[in-house]
Amino acid sequence: MGKKNSFIRPILYLLPAIIIIAVFRFLPILYVMRVSLYKWGIGGAERLVGFGNYLRALSDSYFWQSLTNTIWYVIFVVPLCIFFSLLIALLLNSKIRALGFYRTTFFLPVVTSIVAISMIWKWVYHPKIGLANYILTLLRIPPQGWLSEWRGIFEIMTGRDLPSLLAGPSLALLSIVIMMIWKSIGYNMVIFLAGLQNIPRHYYEAAQVDGAGRFAVFKNITWPLLSSTTFYVLIMTTIISFQVFAPVWLMTGPPAGGPLGTTNVLVYYLYDTAFNYSSYGYASALSMILFLIILTLTIVQRRMVESRVYYE
Amino acid sequence: MSKKLIIYIILTVGTILSLLPFYWMIATSLKTPIEAVQFPPTWYPTHPRPENYTEAWRTAPFGRYFLNTVFIALTTLVGVIITSALAAYAFARMKFKGREVLFTVFLGMMMVPMPVYIVPGYLILASFKWVDTYYALIIPWMVNVFSIFLLRQHFRLIPKALYDAATVDGCSELGFLWKIAMPLSKPAIATISIFSLLASWNSFIWPLVMTNRDTIRPVQVGLAYFIQEQSTNYTLLSAASTFVILPVVILFFFFQRQIIESHMKSGIKE
Numbered sequence: 001m002g003k004k005n006s007f008i009r010p011i012l013y014l015l016p017a018i019i020i021i022a023v024f025r026f027l028p029i030l031y032v033m034r035v036s037l038y039k040w041g042i043g044g045a046e047r048l049v050g051f052g053n054y055l056r057a058l059s060d061s062y063f064w065q066s067l068t069n070t071i072w073y074v075i076f077v078v079p080l081c082i083f084f085s086l087l088i089a090l091l092l093n094s095k096i097r098a099l100g101f102y103r104t105t106f107f108l109p110v111v112t113s114i115v116a117i118s119m120i121w122k123w124v125y126h127p128k129i130g131l132a133n134y135i136l137t138l139l140r141i142p143p144q145g146w147l148s149e150w151r152g153i154f155e156i157m158t159g160r161d162l163p164s165l166l167a168g169p170s171l172a173l174l175s176i177v178i179m180m181i182w183k184s185i186g187y188n189m190v191i192f193l194a195g196l197q198n199i200p201r202h203y204y205e206a207a208q209v210d211g212a213g214r215f216a217v218f219k220n221i222t223w224p225l226l227s228s229t230t231f232y233v234l235i236m237t238t239i240i241s242f243q244v245f246a247p248v249w250l251m252t253g254p255p256a257g258g259p260l261g262t263t264n265v266l267v268y269y270l271y272d273t274a275f276n277y278s279s280y281g282y283a284s285a286l287s288m289i290l291f292l293i294i295l296t297l298t299i300v301q302r303r304m305v306e307s308r309v310y311y312e
Numbered sequence: 313m314s315k316k317l318i319i320y321i322i323l324t325v326g327t328i329l330s331l332l333p334f335y336w337m338i339a340t341s342l343k344t345p346i347e348a349v350q351f352p353p354t355w356y357p358t359h360p361r362p363e364n365y366t367e368a369w370r371t372a373p374f375g376r377y378f379l380n381t382v383f384i385a386l387t388t389l390v391g392v393i394i395t396s397a398l399a400a401y402a403f404a405r406m407k408f409k410g411r412e413v414l415f416t417v418f419l420g421m422m423m424v425p426m427p428v429y430i431v432p433g434y435l436i437l438a439s440f441k442w443v444d445t446y447y448a449l450i451i452p453w454m455v456n457v458f459s460i461f462l463l464r465q466h467f468r469l470i471p472k473a474l475y476d477a478a479t480v481d482g483c484s485e486l487g488f489l490w491k492i493a494m495p496l497s498k499p500a501i502a503t504i505s506i507f508s509l510l511a512s513w514n515s516f517i518w519p520l521v522m523t524n525r526d527t528i529r530p531v532q533v534g535l536a537y538f539i540q541e542q543s544t545n546y547t548l549l550s551a552a553s554t555f556v557i558l559p560v561v562i563l564f565f566f567f568q569r570q571i572i573e574s575h576m577k578s579g580i581k582e
Binding site: 006007009010011013014016017018020021023024025026027028029031032035087088091092094096100102103104105106107108109110111112113114115116117119120121123124128129131134137182186187190191193194239242243245246249250267270271274275280283284287288290291294295298 | 435521
């Protein structure tokens with residue numbers, strides 16, 4: 001390779017990627033920061049408001065509601081999803097027949113589109129003639145309003161009025177939670193399966209020699225040696241869950257985000273602000289807030305990964 | 313032995329729960345409108361009505377939606393492979409100033425969550441007059457940092473001796489990349505293609521924001537508006553949803569090992 005080529009050639013190879021990343025990844029981030037400092041409507045920038053849009057978020061009850069809903073969503077989806085996907089991965093890892101069949105069925109919802117899946121589940125959740133309520137009546141449980149139920153789930157369970165935070169997420173939001181757990185179990189399951197297969201066999205052989213019980217083996221070998229996988233799944237599921245949008249657009253309302261705003265999540269709120277109200281400045285500030293939340297989670301993850309002790 | 317039995321019971325219940333919504337969609341798609349809204353519902357269509365499929369197909373321009381998606385998915389894939397191959401090759405096998413910094417910047421872009429892009433992306437593409445064009449749906453996604461990362465890992469494993477031998481035989485740098493490095497990285501390219509095609513086929517929020525016209529809409533957005541318009545017509549909605557997910561489900565059954573293993577690897581890579 002000639003000397004004058006030593007810089008030009010790599011740049012030529014990188015140019016297509018650099019141009020697209022600069023224009024469609026880097027520029028938008030600078031742009032969203034700039035727009036977030038303006039009152040910005042259909043016609044473009046109207047006036048500079050500094051941190052006005054961020055202050056507006058602090059006193060905007062819809063924003064707080066959407067943030068609370070998002071956090072409820074994350075609190076329910078993440079641990080339940082980890083529990084079920086780890087459980088299934090452990091069962092599949094115990095030398096059973098037809099492993100491929102089970103793995104394929106659990107993975108099927110992962111590859112199917114959220115649009116079609118939201119439609120099916122909305123139909124299953126139909127408050128009058130849905131399959132979910134039919135199954136409940138077969139089990140002699142009173143039918144529920146599902147996506148049209150705004151009352152908090154703890155309110156429904158205790159049967160009394162509770163202050164808003166104690167009432168918990170609405171059953172409508174929980175309906176979305178259930179569907180999204182169903183959709184993502186397969187993905188986390190294969191990540192856990194990969195993690196389980198990386199645990200050296202001799203640990204289990206040693207435990208067998210010592211006559212350790214199933215639970216002891218899980219507690220002392222599987223769980224600690226799986227910790228890096230579990231941590232990865234935990235952070236990734238949290239990050240992805242903060243971005244929930246499509247099921248709200250597809251399943252709730254009209255107006256979407258309902259009933260009574262109880263399924264209005266952060267990304268839906270910023271979408272609504274931008275594309276139904278043309279408040280691009282405020283929507284940009286909301287985008288930045290989402291970005292900062294997720295960036296914080298990502299940095300926490302990187303820190304933890306760097307300081308992790310490997311057992312091998 | 314009884315422990316094994318419990319495992320099989322739990323797994324079978326799980327399988328039923330996994331498949332039940334799909335079964336319900338197909339069952340509904342074959343019912344008559346009257347049977348579909350009966351309560352208690354029937355478990356299978358008593359008078360199968362396959363006409364629901366042709367009716368759904370005709371009610372909205374699904375043929376056009378499918379063509380749009382296929383076109384978008386394939387052009388995006390070609391773009392991703394070309395840009396990733398070139399960039400990964402430069403990162404893996406060329407020495408230049410600022411290489412590590414640039415690579416870190418690229419990787420850093422992966423930390424930005426997709427919804428953050430919709431507002432500024434829309435404003436920027438609107439200023440390009442690209443809203444409602446294929447450009448808006450293809451060009452921003454023709455680079456994928458994860459793909460660059462994956463190919464770079466593969467290219468690094470190619471022995472230097474192979475490169476030296478090829479250049480002695482008069483092979484150019486680009487020739488080496490296309491004729492030797494790429495064929496040696498087939499597993500990585502398969503993974504990249506799977507992720508790219510799945511992402512294009514299923515992408516929703518970006519094309520939702522960037523399209524207003526029916527003629528440009530990919531199939532997911534078309535289906536979403538169809539669902540909104542036909543809100544209670546559950547037999548048609550189920551039929552449409554069935555044929556929209558069918559291509560992916562068929563591909564999934566043919567390539568399930570590759571698809572599942574690609575997802576497995578993507579988790580370990582981090």
